[in-house]
Amino acid sequence: MSSDFYTVSILPYSGIIIKICRAYTNSQEDFEDYYQEVCLQIWRSKDNFKEQSEWSTWIYRLSLNVCLTLLKKKKNNKQHNTLDYLPPEAMEDSRAFSDESLNQLYDAIRQLSEIDRGVILLYLEEKSYQEIADIIGTNANNIGVRIKRIKERLKKILA
Amino acid sequence: MEKSIETIWKEGFLKNDALIAPKLNDLYNQKSIDIVDKFRRMYKINIIGLVLFAVIILPVNIAVKIPYMGIPMFFIFLFIAFFALKFKNKLDKIDKNLNSYQYLKSFDDWTKEMIQFNTKFSRFLYPFVFLSLFAGFWFGGFGGNIPGQDFVNYLLEGNPDMLLVFGTPLFIILGLIFGVAFFAYFGGRIGKWDLNLGYGRILRRLDTLLTDMEELRASN
Numbered sequence: 001m002s003s004d005f006y007t008v009s010i011l012p013y014s015g016i017i018i019k020i021c022r023a024y025t026n027s028q029e030d031f032e033d034y035y036q037e038v039c040l041q042i043w044r045s046k047d048n049f050k051e052q053s054e055w056s057t058w059i060y061r062l063s064l065n066v067c068l069t070l071l072k073k074k075k076n077n078k079q080h081n082t083l084d085y086l087p088p089e090a091m092e093d094s095r096a097f098s099d100e101s102l103n104q105l106y107d108a109i110r111q112l113s114e115i116d117r118g119v120i121l122l123y124l125e126e127k128s129y130q131e132i133a134d135i136i137g138t139n140a141n142n143i144g145v146r147i148k149r150i151k152e153r154l155k156k157i158l159a
Numbered sequence: 160m161e162k163s164i165e166t167i168w169k170e171g172f173l174k175n176d177a178l179i180a181p182k183l184n185d186l187y188n189q190k191s192i193d194i195v196d197k198f199r200r201m202y203k204i205n206i207i208g209l210v211l212f213a214v215i216i217l218p219v220n221i222a223v224k225i226p227y228m229g230i231p232m233f234f235i236f237l238f239i240a241f242f243a244l245k246f247k248n249k250l251d252k253i254d255k256n257l258n259s260y261q262y263l264k265s266f267d268d269w270t271k272e273m274i275q276f277n278t279k280f281s282r283f284l285y286p287f288v289f290l291s292l293f294a295g296f297w298f299g300g301f302g303g304n305i306p307g308q309d310f311v312n313y314l315l316e317g318n319p320d321m322l323l324v325f326g327t328p329l330f331i332i333l334g335l336i337f338g339v340a341f342f343a344y345f346g347g348r349i350g351k352w353d354l355n356l357g358y359g360r361i362l363r364r365l366d367t368l369l370t371d372m373e374e375l376r377a378s379n
Contacts (some may be wrong), residue, residue, distance in 0.1 A: 102171025
């Protein structure tokens, strides 16, 4: 990967990647691995970008797909314990942000199903229902209901 | 009043430290070590499998009265395990202190050498296995009747004019020659196919990783 490509095409969107990778990992080490893998996949797949969507939307989609794939691989690998099998109190390494409320919100998001994590991240990033549906690959009609349900669940966890 | 999740999100990411991207150095280090370690584990299991197979096939073949197959198979599989062990020792000597690219390149050189040896060796291995199988069923157990000879006698009863070479029907000798030639000719390919079944996936990953790294080096 050329440093130019990284600086011009990835770094300005690194916030998106960071936000997504944080939701699918519970340690700094895993986060860095996921981040690197997403960047690598963006670089490898850059020729597949057809400009039918915005570059940022494409990055959202690719980042989510990479994280879901890595999480699936990790689950299959019995040597590793995934977050899904860890109680929240065991996530001592997940204090990634100086803002404690944000840490708590991320802890709560990590307790959601893998797809719900993606949906709520996109919602919080102020993506439209149609965009969320396009990225996740579902029907826009269901997104509103789903987001409502996820927000209720998050409120319960955070309470 | 409790903050909404939207507010927590917005305010949290306003802080400077929230979105610091990790550095992309050492991108390939862990990948390189992982891929070689995985291969090493698989190779070790393979060697243990070869030794176990050799140790098991000998008594089993003696028990089912085909020792002339079991004995050569025992030696040939031990022989393969011996060479595999020598290759493993070479693999263990690859210096982990090299940088990722050199480390993977050394591993790649090792795999090429191993594949080359395996391909050449397979040209002898498969004809040898074929002959061992034939010998097992032809000569049968120690002492007693020789099944191959019984078979020849049976054929001669129906066809007394059959052409024999050293007491063996010509068509069997030709079949043997054809079998040996076939496995000698295709042995290398069978060996590669066999290797690909076990290690193909990991070797393809190695290729991809090396290509990426070479591109990375070229573009820097």
